[in-house]
Amino acid sequence: MTRFAPEYVKYVLNENFEDAKALFLAPLMEIHYAHLVMLASTNIVSAADAHALRAALDGVSQDEVRRVSFDGTFEDLFFYVENLIVAACGADVAGRLHTARSRNDIDMTMYRMRQRELILALLAASFELRGALLDLAGRHRETVFAVHTHTQRAQPTTVAHYLLAVVEQLERDAARLKSAYERTNRGPLGACAITGTGFPIDRELTSRLLGFAGPTCNTYGSIATVDYLLESASATGVLLAGFGRFVQDLLLWSTAEFSYVRFGDGFVQPSSIMPQKRNPVAIEHARAIGSKALGQTQAILTCVHNTPFGDIVDTEDDLQPLVFSMFRDATRAVSLVAAAMADAEFDAPSLEVRAGEGWTTLTELADTLVRDHRLPFRTAHAIAARLITAREREPDRPLAALVAEASAELAGGPLVYTEAALDKILSPRHFVAMRKTFGGPAPDETARAAGVSRAGLDADEVWWKAATDALVHAERELAERSATL
Numbered sequence: 001m002t003r004f005a006p007e008y009v010k011y012v013l014n015e016n017f018e019d020a021k022a023l024f025l026a027p028l029m030e031i032h033y034a035h036l037v038m039l040a041s042t043n044i045v046s047a048a049d050a051h052a053l054r055a056a057l058d059g060v061s062q063d064e065v066r067r068v069s070f071d072g073t074f075e076d077l078f079f080y081v082e083n084l085i086v087a088a089c090g091a092d093v094a095g096r097l098h099t100a101r102s103r104n105d106i107d108m109t110m111y112r113m114r115q116r117e118l119i120l121a122l123l124a125a126s127f128e129l130r131g132a133l134l135d136l137a138g139r140h141r142e143t144v145f146a147v148h149t150h151t152q153r154a155q156p157t158t159v160a161h162y163l164l165a166v167v168e169q170l171e172r173d174a175a176r177l178k179s180a181y182e183r184t185n186r187g188p189l190g191a192c193a194i195t196g197t198g199f200p201i202d203r204e205l206t207s208r209l210l211g212f213a214g215p216t217c218n219t220y221g222s223i224a225t226v227d228y229l230l231e232s233a234s235a236t237g238v239l240l241a242g243f244g245r246f247v248q249d250l251l252l253w254s255t256a257e258f259s260y261v262r263f264g265d266g267f268v269q270p271s272s273i274m275p276q277k278r279n280p281v282a283i284e285h286a287r288a289i290g291s292k293a294l295g296q297t298q299a300i301l302t303c304v305h306n307t308p309f310g311d312i313v314d315t316e317d318d319l320q321p322l323v324f325s326m327f328r329d330a331t332r333a334v335s336l337v338a339a340a341m342a343d344a345e346f347d348a349p350s351l352e353v354r355a356g357e358g359w360t361t362l363t364e365l366a367d368t369l370v371r372d373h374r375l376p377f378r379t380a381h382a383i384a385a386r387l388i389t390a391r392e393r394e395p396d397r398p399l400a401a402l403v404a405e406a407s408a409e410l411a412g413g414p415l416v417y418t419e420a421a422l423d424k425i426l427s428p429r430h431f432v433a434m435r436k437t438f439g440g441p442a443p444d445e446t447a448r449a450a451g452v453s454r455a456g457l458d459a460d461e462v463w464w465k466a467a468t469d470a471l472v473h474a475e476r477e478l479a480e481r482s483a484t485l
Helices: 006-023 025-041 047-058 062-066 078-089 092-097 102-141 161-185 204-211 219-224 227-253 281-304 320-342 350-354 362-373 377-393 399-410 419-425 428-434 442-484
Strands: 144-149 151-159
Touching: 006 025, 006 062, 006 078, 006 320, 025 062, 025 078, 025 092, 025 102, 025 204, 025 377, 025 399, 025 442, 047 078, 047 092, 062 078, 078 092, 092 102, 092 428, 102 161, 102 219, 102 227, 102 442, 144 161, 144 350, 151 161, 151 428, 161 227, 161 442, 204 442, 227 281, 227 320, 281 320, 350 428, 362 377, 362 419, 362 428, 377 399, 399 419
Parallel strands: none
Antiparallel strands: 144 151
16 A cells, blocks of 8 residues: 555656656766765674665666656655665665765765766867867868947958857866856765764775765755755856857848858758758757757756755756756757858858948058057047038048048148058958957968867867766776675
8 A cells, every 4th residue: 555645646656757767877876886885894784784785775776667657656766776675685784885875975976976977078069069069170270250239230350260269268168067067966864864974884995986086075065955966057157158159140140131151051941932941950959959958957956956065856856857858858959050160061152242242341451550640549539520422422432532631631731542552451350360350360370269268179089088087987897896796
């Protein structure tokens, strides 16, 4: 006979059991093994009992557990697995495994184990996108195009310059996620219910066996705090907000009206009735999935906001699937755009022609007047602005004559330039070449910046491999240590 109300089973316990099987069965079993190794190492359990418990754990088939349906005879996955252990070695021996621990510290340890994997997966996806963008930037250092401010055409730059701005944003995202990983990768096991234990446990050992950099500190905070989770969710949210702005540009640029970028056939779909269409649906999906993930980051903060600072359901069973979904969707969106950008094409000749339209280079004329004639910038700016009005009024007059006329009124005398000189000054390529500022679009400068970013990506990938290898090494050590019991 079940002791739980059918509504509670249907709406809560069954859902949570299915989530736990999918997300936390593997880390739960690792925690069992690590805790057992520690209990044996500290002589809290005898060698004979440790051997019997290890054999019982070895007999738990995770595949079979995942096929089990919740029937209300046990509260959750932890108690279901505990019943399997009892059936294998008896209640007296099985009960010793729960010495000096609680579901509270087990749960918090499981959550951190799963979360660090999710952070690493999102980091890996962001590295793929950075690599794809750096490859594109390398091919388009000389590709000039017009960028916008306030949604209006502003100035020429290069595709490389734009892409490197996105890369640098992703570099900062990586720094935030790496920092969140470091604080996530601490082991709460041993905090027990909330005050620790009187048994002589070794929290350093269990932390090492589970791949953590070390144990958490305060036992109350080990159970109560969720700032490690909010930090990683916030870092993911920042990434998604910046990523979404980039995706929005991509979708605008892929319109027929812009035609800045063309995505490969594998990332577009035709219309069911309009054969000319190349709908960039993969990028649309990335925007939608990324927006969904961003919404989930806000939901996570909302769920834990104004909850008690202690062990509370709001941070546990019902929240954790949302955490998983947020990371999964964020990773999906970033990975999809990374793949699409790998073979994206920019029409360099067309972009350069359009980059010079609409007086986008007029700032360079003002700058040239300042450099050549020591004019105040505001005076040079006024001459350049008057040139636009004069050209609209007299479209057939040479620019040189219009510049001379405007400067005669505003600078106290005509400034003389040839048509050829003005053509060069106002050309998009000259505009870009002159902007050698640190971080600017001049090709030599973007080459330098790309080199720095490539080195940064290499360093981040080395960090990622070290973090991943540490988890693999811990898993191997845990298997070796438990096998000797």
